[in-house]
Amino acid sequence: MAKKRNAAPHRSGFCAIIGRPNVGKSTLLNRVLGEKLSIVSPKPQTTRNRVLGVLTRPDLQVAFLDTPGIHRARGGLNRFMVDQALGALPEVDCVLYLIEPGLVRDAAAPSGVRVEIGEVNQFIVEKLRDAGKPVILGINKIDTLPRHELLPVIEAWKDALPFAAIFPLSALKGEGVEALVDLIGEQLPEGPALFPEDVFTDVAERFLVSEFVREQILRSTRQEVPYSTAVVVESFDEAEREREGRGLVRIFSRIYVERDSQKAIIIGKRGEMLKKIGTASRLEIERLLGCKVFLSLEVTVEPRWSEREDALRRLGYSS
CATH class of the missing domain: 3.30.300.20 (K homology (KH) domain)
Structure with a gap:
C-alpha cells in the first residue's frame, strides 16, 4: 500500500508591497483581494496611509500592507508618506518590491532599449538590504511592452539584491497574480491564520x-x-x-x-x-x-x- 503524502503545511504572515509612486501597488492589492480596498488614480502619490488587506485561502493567509509610494520627501505630508512605507519593513515577514519596466528607447543599446533604475529605486534597494527580509521583485505592467523586452529589465535588476524571485506580472490584467501569491506564500512561516476567515481588512x-x-x-x-x-x-x-x-x-x-x-x-x-x-x-x-x-x-x-x-x-x- 502506497504511503500517503503529508498535506502541505498552512502558512501565514505579513507581506509589505513597496515601491515608487504609481507602480501599481494598490491596483495589485485590489486584484488579489477581489475587493476595492485601496483607492487608485492615474496620479502618483495616491496612497498616503498604509492599508491592510488580508487574503485567506485554505492553505494560506497573507496580510498585505499596501504602502505609499517612496519618493523624495519634501514637506511634512511627504515625509509622513515615506515613513509609512519604510516603517512597514520591520513589521513584515517578506516584501514584494514592485517596479515598472523603466525602459527607455536607445538605438545604441543592443536590444534597442535600456533600463533606468533611478536614484529613488537605488535608495529603496539600500533600505531593503538593511531590512534583511526576503524580497520578491515584481515587474509590473508587462502588458505594456513586448515580451522580449523583459529580458533587459531582468538583466538590469538581477544583481541589485539577492531576490527570492524575480516575477513579471500585470496587476491591471491579472496576469501572473495567482502564481505571485503562491510565491509570496512560500516566503511566509508555517502557522495558523492570523485573522478570522471573514476579515479582509482592519481599516475603519x-x-x-x-x-x-x-x-x-x-x-x-x-x-x-x-x-x-x-x-x-x-x-x-x-x-x-x-x-x-x-x-x-x-x-x-x-x-x-x-x-x-x-x-x-x-x-x-x-x-x-x-x-x-x-x-x-x-x-x-x-x-x-x-x-x-x-x-x-x-x-x-x-x-x-x-x-x-x-x-x-x-x-x-x-x-
Missing part, C-alpha cells in the same frame, strides 16, 4: 469613506489641487441602517484645501464639480456599506496644512 469604514471622496477629487481635478486636499469624515450616522427594513447612512465629510483658489475649483461653477465628486463618491460608498447613503460635502481652506505639524496631526497624517 470612516477611513475608507474619506479615501473614496479623495479618490474622486484626484480623478476630477488637475494640477496641484489633488495634492493639497485632505478629507475628514466628521459625522457617520448609522442609526437608520440599524433599524429593521431601513438602510441609510448619513455622512458629513469636510474637504480641506490650502488656498481659496483650490476651494473654488473643487466647488466649481454653480457647485457642479462638488456635486460630481459627491455623486461618484456616494456610489462607491454605497457599494462598500451595502446600503443607501446620504453624503454631504463641505470645503474648508486650511492654509499650508500639508506643511504644518499641528494640521497634519489633526487630519490624520502624523506618525
Whole structure:
C-alpha cells in the first residue's frame, strides 16, 4: 500500500508591497483581494496611509500592507508618506518590491532599449538590504511592452539584491497574480491564520469613506489641487441602517484645501464639480456599506496644512 503524502503545511504572515509612486501597488492589492480596498488614480502619490488587506485561502493567509509610494520627501505630508512605507519593513515577514519596466528607447543599446533604475529605486534597494527580509521583485505592467523586452529589465535588476524571485506580472490584467501569491506564500512561516476567515481588512469604514471622496477629487481635478486636499469624515450616522427594513447612512465629510483658489475649483461653477465628486463618491460608498447613503460635502481652506505639524496631526497624517 502506497504511503500517503503529508498535506502541505498552512502558512501565514505579513507581506509589505513597496515601491515608487504609481507602480501599481494598490491596483495589485485590489486584484488579489477581489475587493476595492485601496483607492487608485492615474496620479502618483495616491496612497498616503498604509492599508491592510488580508487574503485567506485554505492553505494560506497573507496580510498585505499596501504602502505609499517612496519618493523624495519634501514637506511634512511627504515625509509622513515615506515613513509609512519604510516603517512597514520591520513589521513584515517578506516584501514584494514592485517596479515598472523603466525602459527607455536607445538605438545604441543592443536590444534597442535600456533600463533606468533611478536614484529613488537605488535608495529603496539600500533600505531593503538593511531590512534583511526576503524580497520578491515584481515587474509590473508587462502588458505594456513586448515580451522580449523583459529580458533587459531582468538583466538590469538581477544583481541589485539577492531576490527570492524575480516575477513579471500585470496587476491591471491579472496576469501572473495567482502564481505571485503562491510565491509570496512560500516566503511566509508555517502557522495558523492570523485573522478570522471573514476579515479582509482592519481599516475603519470612516477611513475608507474619506479615501473614496479623495479618490474622486484626484480623478476630477488637475494640477496641484489633488495634492493639497485632505478629507475628514466628521459625522457617520448609522442609526437608520440599524433599524429593521431601513438602510441609510448619513455622512458629513469636510474637504480641506490650502488656498481659496483650490476651494473654488473643487466647488466649481454653480457647485457642479462638488456635486460630481459627491455623486461618484456616494456610489462607491454605497457599494462598500451595502446600503443607501446620504453624503454631504463641505470645503474648508486650511492654509499650508500639508506643511504644518499641528494640521497634519489633526487630519490624520502624523506618525
